[in-house]
Amino acid sequence: MPKHNIDPYSEVIIGMDALREFVVSIWQAAGSASREAALVADHLVEANLAGHDSHGVGMIPRYMRACREGELKLNSHAQLVRDAGAVLTIEGARGFGQVIAFEAMERGIERARRLGVCAIGLRNAHHIGRIGHWAEQCARAGLVSFHFVNVAGDPLVAPFGGIDRRFGTNPFCAAFPREGRVPLVLDFATSAVAAGKVRVAFNKGVETPAGVLIDVDGRPTRDPGALFSEGQHGALLAFGGAVAGHKGSGLAAMCEIFAGALSGGFTSRTETLVTSNAIVNCMLSVIVDPAAFDAPDKDKEADAFVHWLKATRRVEGVDEVLLPGEREDATRRERTETGVPIDMTSWAQIIDAARAAGMTDAAIAQYEAR
Numbered sequence: 001m002p003k004h005n006i007d008p009y010s011e012v013i014i015g016m017d018a019l020r021e022f023v024v025s026i027w028q029a030a031g032s033a034s035r036e037a038a039l040v041a042d043h044l045v046e047a048n049l050a051g052h053d054s055h056g057v058g059m060i061p062r063y064m065r066a067c068r069e070g071e072l073k074l075n076s077h078a079q080l081v082r083d084a085g086a087v088l089t090i091e092g093a094r095g096f097g098q099v100i101a102f103e104a105m106e107r108g109i110e111r112a113r114r115l116g117v118c119a120i121g122l123r124n125a126h127h128i129g130r131i132g133h134w135a136e137q138c139a140r141a142g143l144v145s146f147h148f149v150n151v152a153g154d155p156l157v158a159p160f161g162g163i164d165r166r167f168g169t170n171p172f173c174a175a176f177p178r179e180g181r182v183p184l185v186l187d188f189a190t191s192a193v194a195a196g197k198v199r200v201a202f203n204k205g206v207e208t209p210a211g212v213l214i215d216v217d218g219r220p221t222r223d224p225g226a227l228f229s230e231g232q233h234g235a236l237l238a239f240g241g242a243v244a245g246h247k248g249s250g251l252a253a254m255c256e257i258f259a260g261a262l263s264g265g266f267t268s269r270t271e272t273l274v275t276s277n278a279i280v281n282c283m284l285s286v287i288v289d290p291a292a293f294d295a296p297d298k299d300k301e302a303d304a305f306v307h308w309l310k311a312t313r314r315v316e317g318v319d320e321v322l323l324p325g326e327r328e329d330a331t332r333r334e335r336t337e338t339g340v341p342i343d344m345t346s347w348a349q350i351i352d353a354a355r356a357a358g359m360t361d362a363a364i365a366q367y368e369a370r
């Protein structure tokens with residue numbers, strides 16, 4: 001693997017099974033039990049398959065640094081700290097978010113099936129990654145869900161009308177399961193783009209789209225270095241831009257408070273800034289059993305609407321109007337066939353992380369060759 005003169009535009013393409021095995025090996029070498037390594041690998045590779053490379057295997061170097069700093073605690077489990085029937089409070093204690101959120105959803109699914117609804121306040125988990133993954137876990141159980149998340153203590157986004165970083169990229173997610181088909185999954189960062197997408201642009205050496213970043217003085221910029229270069233203190237904008245940025249900014253603020261305050265976790269401010277490599281997520285999830293409503297025609301109604309929506313006239317260059325989750329489903333099908341593309345900078349960083357975990361060059365070479 002060349003360590004210097006990496007062409008930022010080149011990439012490796014690796015099959016999903018080989019990539020998954022590689023991720024399992026990395027975390028087992030770092031000390032994860034096999035179930036944890038498998039859950040982390042499933043989540044990261046699934047994010048890449050869905051087309052969200054910002055939340056895929058490219059996170060491994062950051063996770064490894066947090067792990068070596070003792071900030072990400074391997075082999076931890078979701079701890080139920082308060083059981084109020086339809087409301088559960090769960091402590092994540094900086095365990096692997098991919099395990100903590102999975103276990104929290106398992107509990108919430110069981111409770112929502114029994115009671116019709118369950119709200120979970122999940123606090124202090126290490127990065128729980130792509131939130132759609134958790135909505136899909138609920139949808140596989142036939143359940144509707146809504147998720148409000150804060151990136152506690154890691155403000156990167158300026159509020160509407162502001163210049164300074166005040167909240168995280170705080171994602172919102174909502175999902176509606178459909179019999180025999182992929183669920184509708186709306187899942188996005190409340191920033192104009194996810195921070196990981198700016199990281200991918202930085203690694204590739206390309207500009208971000210306009211309307212995403214401001215520099216330290218609040219001027220618009222397309223340089224991803226405004227967020228990721230050493231000593232730079234620009235900010236992401238909330239989604240919605242100059243005209244409707246108050247909506248993204250408002251939703252981000254509600255995510256911060258629902259997730260950070262209601263879970264018993266924490267909100268972002270000067271006293272709570274996370275200065276290590278840890279990424280701390282809190283999440284309010286509301287999981288609902290659609291069978292508990294008096295709505296025998298819900299699928300028919302939803303399908304009729306979808307049909308009507310898609311029958312709209314389209315603007316030039318648009319082949320199909322997409323519903324939430326359809327883009328991810330199409331990318332998943334394609335990448336399952338063709339493999340996952342990973343830019344060379346990210347791949348080199350992942351190889352370094354594998355070495356840091358204790359994998360030998362010979363073991364790593366097995367995967368580089370595939």
Ligand SMILES: NC(=O)c1ccc[n+]([C@@H]2O[C@H](COP(=O)([O-])OP(=O)(O)OC[C@H]3O[C@@H](n4cnc5c(N)ncnc54)[C@H](O)[C@@H]3O)[C@@H](O)[C@H]2O)c1
Pocket residue numbers: 052054055127128129130131132149150151169170171173185186187188189190192193194195197281321322323324325326327328
């Ligand atoms: N854990 C964290 O701290 C954290 C923080 C921020 C973001 N995230 C994750 O980052 C990921 C990426 O977020 P993002 O904001 O870059 O997502 P995005 O801008 O790609 O938006 C994704 C959503 O928009 C829908 N969509 C995409 N293109 C569409 C089209 N042409 N027509 C209709 N719908 C379309 C998708 O189906 C999906 O629901 C998400 O999975 C999010 O959960 C996680």
